[in-house]
Amino acid sequence: GVLKEDEVNLVIHGHEPTLSEMIVTVADDPELINYAKSKGAKGINITGICCTAIEILMRQGVPVVGNFLQQELAILTGAIDAMVVDIQCIIQALGKLVETNHTELITTSPKAKIPGATHIPFDEHNAQEIAKQIIMKAIDNFANRNGTRIPNVSSPLVAGFSHEYINYMLGGKYRASFRPLNDAIIDGRIQGVVGVVGCNNPRVTHDKSHNYLVKELISRDYLVAQTGCGAIACSKYGLLRPEAMEHAGEGLRSICETVGIPPVLHLGSCVDNSRILTVLAQVVHEGGLGEDISDLPAAGIAPE
Ligand code: SF4
Missing domain, CATH: 3.40.50.2030 (Rossmann fold)
Known part of the structure; x- marks a missing residue:
């Protein structure tokens, strides 16, 4: 690789x-x-x-x-x-x-x-x-060196979405806005946003739950945000690139294809989990989905 x-x-x-x-x-x-x-x-x-x-x-x-x-x-x-x-x-x-x-x-x-x-x-x-x-x-x-054993495996990914960039992707340079995301959630094309984050755990099968959960979520039209080793886990299986769209439900796919974002967004390292909260705060601020982050159809999980 x-x-x-x-x-x-x-x-x-x-x-x-x-x-x-x-x-x-x-x-x-x-x-x-x-x-x-x-x-x-x-x-x-x-x-x-x-x-x-x-x-x-x-x-x-x-x-x-x-x-x-x-x-x-x-x-x-x-x-x-x-x-x-x-x-x-x-x-x-x-x-x-x-x-x-x-x-x-x-x-x-x-x-x-x-x-x-x-x-x-x-x-x-x-x-x-x-x-x-x-x-x-x-x-x-x-x-x-005394002989090498490099596995011939690699997988591309798109990394480093910030709330500013998501804003830009959703609305363009002159009308940057979270409105398209909020409207898609209100219309039911996107069911909600889930942060799937966290570390590896040697007591469970490496990367398995991250990949299973993320695939299930996008197939049910949930937009996924990832950080840290969870994001690396899914990138190894090709879930952090636009081609992951093939696993996404119809509603989520229609929005991601229009906007040009993958259905699983890489928001950074584990210390960037707060970026997910910033995105959710922007969604609240945009209006129509509640007065507080706790009102949103959003969840966070560290599956390993
Ligand atoms: S690098 Fe970050 S996500 Fe990975 S195990 Fe360490 S704290 Fe957890």
Whole structure:
């Protein structure tokens, strides 16, 4: 999929995208690309896991390797030369895992150090140098690979809808408005809006409930908004692109096709759940569906 056999693969992982933004910028530095080439790689490939990945996907188009429960599997491909982690959702066992795999695990936050990892503390005042140091470590580790097992699977997605953009999509530049959505709900073409969000859970089948629920909801004409690992779960099964329309009910499909949005909207990382509330507040403000968010035909669920 998004990992490259012949390039240095660096994975950003966690929840704070500041350093990751800098890593993405610095990875385009011709000096570093030439350094990677001098070590036998064709280039530098930045990818991500968890919500740092989603933040950088939305802003820079960096592809996602997987969600929370895939971080160990990603290392087991043997193709990740460095995994850079900040805070939250970093499995502690990664430190043990890299003892027997070539990946350089790099912690960057004083709040999340892991035995077995190299610690390179992030300092905003020196971000560019630190990003460069990290990328150099990944490049130096490229030659230490011991066979790779990269699954040949990938799935495109449309990510990063904000309430401003939904407003624009619904009404255009000069008449941006939530009116078409409200009218569609009042007409019954859309039954309501459901936020399907949240983490993976190792006690249930990975991604299954997210996918099942989202398919069922859109087939019954509910517009779905997603964030975090739930969104990554559904993107793996092609539900976050316009072609997912084939699973949507007639009413929802008619609106999405007219407006040009997929039936499942990716609103960001898990810390962007508040964006869903902003959308709902806009719907209330538009009028005709109640005086409060609690009056709306809307629900939220974290199925795993
Ligand atoms: S959705 Fe949950 S598991 Fe996934 S990155 Fe966010 S907090 Fe972590």
